[in-house]
Amino acid sequence: MIPYIPHTDEDRRVMLSALGLERVEDLFQAIPEKHRKPVIDLPPPLSEAEVVRELKRIASRNTTAEETAFFLGAGAYRHFIPAALEAIVSRGEFLTSYTPYQPEASQGTLQAMFEYQSLLADLLGMDTVNASHYDGAAALAEGVLLAYRARGGERKTVVLSSALHPEYIETVKTYIEPFGLRIRGIEEGAWRPEELEGLVDETVCCVVVPFPTFTGTLLVYRSLCMATHEKGALFVVSVDPISLALFEPPGSFGADIVTGEGQCLGSHLSFGGPGLGIFATRGELLRKMPGRLAGVTCDRRDKNGFVLTLNTREQHIRREKATSNICSNQGHVALRAAVYLSLLGKTGLRKVAELTYRKACYAAERLGSLSGFRVTSPSPFFREFVLQCPISAEEVVRRLVEHRIVPGLPLSKYYPDRNQELLVCVTELNTREEIDRLAEALRGIQAKRENR
Amino acid sequence: MTTRKHRIRTVEPFIWELSAPGRVGASVPEPDVPEYPLPEEIPLRRDLPLPEVSELEVVRHFTRLSRLNYSIDTHMYPLGSCTMKYNPKVNDLAASLPGFSEAHPLLPEDLCQGSLELLYRLQTAIETLTGFHSVSLQPAAGAQGELTGVLMIRAFHQDRGDTKRTRILIPDSAHGTNPASVSMAGFTAEQIPSDKRGNVDLAVLRERCDDTVAGLMITNPNTLGLFEEHIEEVTSIVHRAGGLVYGDGANFNALLGYLKPADVGIDVMHFNLHKTFSTPHGGGGPGAGPVGAGALLAPYLPGPVVRRLEQRSQEQPNFREQVEKQKESLHRTGHSVDRTGLPEVYSEYFTLVYPEKSIGRVKAFYGNFGILVRAFTYILQMGGDGLRSVAEHAVLNANYLKHLIEKTYRIPYERPCMHEFVATGEVAPGIHTMDIAKRLLDYGFHPPTVYFPLIVKEALMIEPTETESRQTLEAFAEALLQIAQEAVTSPDLLHEAPHDTPVGRLDEVRAAREPILNRRQTEKL
Numbered sequence: 021m022i023p024y025i026p027h028t029d030e031d032r033r034v035m036l037s038a039l040g041l042e043r044v045e046d047l048f049q050a051i052p053e054k055h056r057k058p059v060i061d062l063p064p065p066l067s068e069a070e071v072v073r074e075l076k077r078i079a080s081r082n083t084t085a086e087e088t089a090f091f092l093g094a095g096a097y098r099h100f101i102p103a104a105l106e107a108i109v110s111r112g113e114f115l116t117s118y119t120p121y122q123p124e125a126s127q128g129t130l131q132a133m134f135e136y137q138s139l140l141a142d143l144l145g146m147d148t149v150n151a152s153h154y155d156g157a158a159a160l161a162e163g164v165l166l167a168y169r170a171r172g173g174e175r176k177t178v179v180l181s182s183a184l185h186p187e188y189i190e191t192v193k194t195y196i197e198p199f200g201l202r203i204r205g206i207e208e209g210a211w212r213p214e215e216l217e218g219l220v221d222e223t224v225c226c227v228v229v230p231f232p233t234f235t236g237t238l239l240v241y242r243s244l245c246m247a248t249h250e251k252g253a254l255f256v257v258s259v260d261p262i263s264l265a266l267f268e269p270p271g272s273f274g275a276d277i278v279t280g281e282g283q284c285l286g287s288h289l290s291f292g293g294p295g296l297g298i299f300a301t302r303g304e305l306l307r308k309m310p311g312r313l314a315g316v317t318c319d320r321r322d323k324n325g326f327v328l329t330l331n332t333r334e335q336h337i338r339r340e341k342a343t344s345n346i347c348s349n350q351g352h353v354a355l356r357a358a359v360y361l362s363l364l365g366k367t368g369l370r371k372v373a374e375l376t377y378r379k380a381c382y383a384a385e386r387l388g389s390l391s392g393f394r395v396t397s398p399s400p401f402f403r404e405f406v407l408q409c410p411i412s413a414e415e416v417v418r419r420l421v422e423h424r425i426v427p428g429l430p431l432s433k434y435y436p437d438r439n440q441e442l443l444v445c446v447t448e449l450n451t452r453e454e455i456d457r458l459a460e461a462l463r464g465i466q467a468k469r470e471n472r
Numbered sequence: 473m474t475t476r477k478h479r480i481r482t483v484e485p486f487i488w489e490l491s492a493p494g495r496v497g498a499s500v501p502e503p504d505v506p507e508y509p510l511p512e513e514i515p516l517r518r519d520l521p522l523p524e525v526s527e528l529e530v531v532r533h534f535t536r537l538s539r540l541n542y543s544i545d546t547h548m549y550p551l552g553s554c555t556m557k558y559n560p561k562v563n564d565l566a567a568s569l570p571g572f573s574e575a576h577p578l579l580p581e582d583l584c585q586g587s588l589e590l591l592y593r594l595q596t597a598i599e600t601l602t603g604f605h606s607v608s609l610q611p612a613a614g615a616q617g618e619l620t621g622v623l624m625i626r627a628f629h630q631d632r633g634d635t636k637r638t639r640i641l642i643p644d645s646a647h648g649t650n651p652a653s654v655s656m657a658g659f660t661a662e663q664i665p666s667d668k669r670g671n672v673d674l675a676v677l678r679e680r681c682d683d684t685v686a687g688l689m690i691t692n693p694n695t696l697g698l699f700e701e702h703i704e705e706v707t708s709i710v711h712r713a714g715g716l717v718y719g720d721g722a723n724f725n726a727l728l729g730y731l732k733p734a735d736v737g738i739d740v741m742h743f744n745l746h747k748t749f750s751t752p753h754g755g756g757g758p759g760a761g762p763v764g765a766g767a768l769l770a771p772y773l774p775g776p777v778v779r780r781l782e783q784r785s786q787e788q789p790n791f792r793e794q795v796e797k798q799k800e801s802l803h804r805t806g807h808s809v810d811r812t813g814l815p816e817v818y819s820e821y822f823t824l825v826y827p828e829k830s831i832g833r834v835k836a837f838y839g840n841f842g843i844l845v846r847a848f849t850y851i852l853q854m855g856g857d858g859l860r861s862v863a864e865h866a867v868l869n870a871n872y873l874k875h876l877i878e879k880t881y882r883i884p885y886e887r888p889c890m891h892e893f894v895a896t897g898e899v900a901p902g903i904h905t906m907d908i909a910k911r912l913l914d915y916g917f918h919p920p921t922v923y924f925p926l927i928v929k930e931a932l933m934i935e936p937t938e939t940e941s942r943q944t945l946e947a948f949a950e951a952l953l954q955i956a957q958e959a960v961t962s963p964d965l966l967h968e969a970p971h972d973t974p975v976g977r978l979d980e981v982r983a984a985r986e987p988i989l990n991r992r993q994t995e996k997l
Contacts, residue, residue, distance in 0.1 A: 062856035079571025081586030112545030198658025292577025292837025352754025
């Protein structure tokens with residue numbers, strides 16, 4: 021017996037006899053006989069206890085951020101998640117409902133979506149935030165497509181900062197290929213605002229920049245944004261939302277489209293997914309925006325309630341003319357973000373961002389002063405910085421793992437020639453003691469080299 | 473921050489209406505490092521307009537909101553095509569094991585063999601169930617899986633220099649995502665009509681297939697809940713014209729253990745893990761949309777995918793060396809290979825690679841891992857026989873429910889359905905499907921999908937799923953039959969429904985006319 025199928029023999033008998041059938045298989049006659057009911061070479065069913073044991077065994081083969089001094093980020097970040105958040109989001113009414121197609125039976129989900137849209141719009145300083153996209157990479161890719169459409173499909177060049185997350189760049193490439201768009205900026209290695217400005221002309225539909233950069237550097241984009249607008253192109257920023265608790269949000273210097281990864285707002289690392297694709301626009305771009313939107317309306321008695329709105333942009337109405345094919349959202353991850361921002365609030369989020377900033381500064385100071393090591397990230401930076409090592413960064417990782425320290429990401433993962441560079445990430449969860457331990461371990465590496 | 477002054481009055485106040493300056497809802501550690509001044513060159517933000525609410529108020533607010541929802545845990549939720557079946561709690565427990573939830577996606581492969589093993593075994597299980605050569609778990613949702621599959625078809629034709637293939641054919645019963653995915657992949661979508669039995673009209677298909685057709689997208693069972701009776705003929709017509717066949721796996725739950733789609737000529741297909749493999753829908757997502765492909769298209773799958781390296785013979789005890797060699801050779805053939813560390817003890821090793829002609833990435837990292845863990849847990853628990861039983865009971869339930877209501881609700885296609893069926897809501901003059909749907913809410917049932925598929929007027933698309941008992945099905949049928957009676961005796965009861973929900977029937981037109989999409993816009997009122 022499978023606990024998820026409630027049918028007794030008696031049930032099956034009654035149901036089949038009502039249908040005038042003898043066997044359930046009779047209902048599958050439309051399937052070509054020679055292919056019907058093939059052998060499925062999967063193991064037999066397991067009890068829940070056995071399943072849990074097996075999954076615990078598999079899970080134990082991973083080294084987790086909790087068991088180590090952990091300095092790995094690069095697009096997936098570890099911040100504290102309050103217990104109250106887990107308690108709220110694990111409620112079955114949120115977890116096991118679906119897209120609010122019947123708004124009267126989905127006011128909880130819809131209002132939570134509306135609050136998510138509001139909290140994010142305030143954080144980003146943008147007019148409209150949708151009810152979320154798949155992840156930061158896919159959101160950015162669709163942001164580029166939105167800019168391309170918004171500029172009438174005539175301008176076929178996209179200026180991409182080479183300091184964007186390498187996996188985001190790859191994703192953008194996949195999405196734009198069918199439209200024949202050209203990328204400028206990656207081959208040139210352009211990422212400083214003045215370098216990017218030089219690449220903008222009348223063929224460009226948008227300029228896309230990260231804040232902060234993949235390696236943590238904070239840049240001022242105000243004049244690049246103006247220059248972009250002067251050339252008739254749109255300005256797109258891929259943000260880390262936590263950094264915006266401290267720094268001017270892109271909405272306030274005129275960004276047209278803002279996307280970002282919201283995993284850091286109350287979601288676990290979870291081996292990189294699910295993430296939360298933040299997607300925001302300015303003004304009338306709203307009408308061309310992909311994805312769901314929750315809006316306010318009234319019932320017959322003038323009571324306010326929420327519905328999914330502006331559906332005429334979407335695939336189930338517009339089909340091949342829709343603004344995107346996206347059909348779901350990351351509803352439950354967006355809920356996590358809304359609860360996170362509600363719990364942390366005005367002072368909490370700022371404190372998390374400040375601590376993260378300060379601790380990264382402390383770590384950079386400690387590590388950069390070690391003999392043989394040097395911080396090469398241009399200042400200022402947020403949460404992450406590049407540490408130049410005396411030996412290959414892959415080797416550094418290998419050696420420090422033995423001390424239960426995961427010191428960061430060897431940049432050779434994405435840039436084969438940046439062999440000795442390590443991307444170090446520090447959040448409010450890294451204690452001073454951990455940072456000092458990392459410094460000690462690195463010093464050990466250099467000491468060994470010098471003694472040799 | 474606003475107080476309750478403005479004109480919007482909702483059942484539950486907005487979170488910012490509960491705010492008071494100085495309140496906090498979470499504690500943050502005190503700094504243990506010296507103070508570093510914020511940079512002068514980067515403009516700081518002046519105001520952070522987030523709410524200030526105590527933890528209890530946040531908990532109460534969202535708990536109260538949750539109670540305004542219908543959900544599987546509280547109500548039968550027979551949304552056609554969405555497969556709203558019970559989501560086993562052990563799936564969530566598995567995903568929350570710290571070994572998974574606290575695993576970083578960029579860990580050296582040595583330190584995340586657990587995640588990679590799970591991904592590999594899920595890939596293999598899906599291959600086993602579907603007959604496909606390879607599976608990529610990357611797409612985040614069904615629609616992204618569709619886009620992925622169509623991009624693979626595009627890359628395949630381009631590789632052969634066959635650039636005149638610009639059209640993709642789609643039956644008129646398809647989900648809207650199909651034509652939208654086709655447009656995003658740079659093709660033109662072209663509709664193929666259905667015949668009187670709800671199958672693809674073969675004559676039209678033959679007529680439309682030529683050397684400008686890149687492929688066909690077909691959902692089988694289709695959105696009428698009917699199995700395409702000539703599926704092999706359909707796929708071979710397309711193949712003969714040089715096109716490829718995309719299978720939309722939204723309804724694969726009906727075929728578990730009964731058909732491997734690859735066996736009937738499907739070249740590439742996505743699977744909605746949140747439907748077939750019972751991961752929670754989360755109020756709209758996250759889902760997961762892995763894509764499977766036959767040998768022809770497998771090299772184009774999005775990467776990375778997981779490969780298993782194994783100890784090939786006992787005479788070579790140095791497995792570490794073997795793995796190093798295998799990795800080296802992958803690296804030489806242009807694969808991106810992690811070389812930070814190598815295993816000491818395992819007899820198998822899992823590694824990430826890109827398929828040979830991969831279309832690239834469709835998102836960062838490796839798919840919605842937390843969802844993949846849940847689906848894998850479900851597959852482990854069900855086993856092959858259990859999954860076949862899922863299809864059997866889903867189909868049995870749909871047919872039984874159809875039988876219970878078909879004398880009152882017209883069923884446009886008279887043949888056994890698969891996991892779902894479409895009825896029409898024309899039970900009395902002046903009554904629309906939407907009226908029936910809203911009235912169902914008063915009876916404590918979430919309504920079926922309404923007005924879809926588009927080819928059936930006043931459609932009610934009902935998918936009970938295998939996890940509902942006979943008693944629940946009978947109670948649901950009873951409600952539908954009573955509503956049909958009410959439609960005759962007191963139609964206003966339906967027109968004004970729902971009566972027992974927190975809000976009455978909401979005005980969707982008004983919402984779109986003057987969109988109010990966030991807090992700031994409520995203040996403008």
